[in-house]
Amino acid sequence: MADMNAVHDAHDEHPTTTIREYLIIGLVLSVITAVExxxxxxxxxxxxxxxxxxxxxxxxxxxxxxxxxxxLKFDSIRFTQIFAFGFVLATCLLIAVVVLFAYDATDAIGGGFIGDPIEHH
Amino acid sequence: MSAATHETEHHTSLGVDNRKLLMWIFLASECLFFGSLLSTYLIFKGESLSGPGTDIFAFEITSISTFVLLMSSLSMVLAVYGAQHGQLGLMKLMLLCTILLGLVFLGFQVYEFKTFASEGLTLSTNQFGASFYILTGFHGCHVGVGVLYLSSLLISSVRRNGIGKETPLYIDIGGLYWHFVDIVWIVLFTVVYLIPAY
Structure with missing residues (x-):
């Protein structure tokens, strides 16, 4: 009986999505991939x-x-906050590193490219 | 709600199950892991002076493997649905499908790596090759771990032969990991394979 209650409680967490809707979502994902x-x-x-x-x-x-x-649409907002924090941090890291290497500031002041030999005065 | 159900609940300050919370924290940290690898790849994409570059990619093969991984996500969510609705047969069948589709994806990746190596792109050919193999290889490792994880869930459900108190939660947490592997590939497929190098 406890097992059945646990199952029903879990069921109640996501009451809106049916198997048919999951299949439609799968189809939409496939179509988007094909378009890409x-x-x-x-x-x-x-x-x-x-x-x-x-x-x-x-x-x-x-x-x-x-x-x-x-x-995440149906779950606790805490999970969304935690995942969004990690994802946004990772995106900022990615952009920062790529921009850092794509636009080397030393080019503008005549310092040359990364990897060029350093001139000693 | 019955007294039996109260016995199985975990009362936490955040009001969510700690095991599920831990998985979400882990997945958030994994975002940083893959973000670092992807940024390294983007720096070296199209910058190699020797050896093959992005022209070596075969979109057809990778598109099929991407479709396979997307379908594995669909079968995984159906396994979670089965567990949450007490449909043991559906849960086992969909878990098995997810595992098999994961193995097919890994097969495609091994084939792709072997093809690229035969065409001259190895881990040590150039920085593009190194960053590409490390990025996609680590994703492949995650798929491999996911296959083992889901296999252990399937074996335990077969041994138990029933939906236990914790089964929906365990399948749900396993599903979170698997879907994360899928969304990482959604990003990698677009950034690594589809967007051309300039």
Whole structure:
């Protein structure tokens, strides 16, 4: 009886999503992936739209999986806060490191590229 | 709510189960892990002076493996659904499907690595190769750990032959790990394979 109660309690946590809805979500994810693939094949035609478009589709898939499959939409807000903290921190780290290496400030003041021999005076 | 159910609850200051909280904290830390690896890869992408670059990628193979991993996420969420609704057969079947799809994904990755190595891109060819293999290899390791994790859940459910008090929670936590592996690949597939190098 305790087992059944535990099962029903867990059931009550996510009352809205059915198997049919999960299958539809899976289909949507597959379609988005197919669209991404087609976009990458038309790299020259899409031009500057390509990268933002791919990133937006990737973000949509990310949010769908996190919200619906990982149940963050229905679960405690604490889990969302913890995961968002880690994700935002990781994104900031990624941007900071990439920008640091892409725009080397020593170029602007005549210091040369990273790896160039250092001149001793 | 019955007295029996009260016995199984964990009263915490945050009002959430500590085991599930621990998994979310772990996944948040994993974001930083993969963020570091991905930033390293982006620095070296398209910067190699020797050896093959991103032109070596085969979109067809990777697209299929991406689809396989997405479907494994679908089967995993159905396993969680089965556990939470007391459908033991559905839970076992979907866990088995998830494990098999995870193994198929790993098979694709091994095939891809072998193909790239035969075409001259190895871990020591250039910095692009090193960062690519480390990034995707660590993701593959996570998939491997996930396969072992889910296998242990499946074996324990077969031995028990029933939905226990803690079964929905254990399957749910296992599912969180597996879905995380999937969302990491969603990002990697786009950034590593689809976005061209400039």
């Amino acid at each position: 693939l087609v976009m990458s094949l038309y790299e020259d035609e899409l031009g500057v739209v390509l990268i933002p478009g791919l990133l937006i589709f990737s973000a949509i898939k990310f949010v769908i999986v996190v919200a619906m499959f990982m149940h």
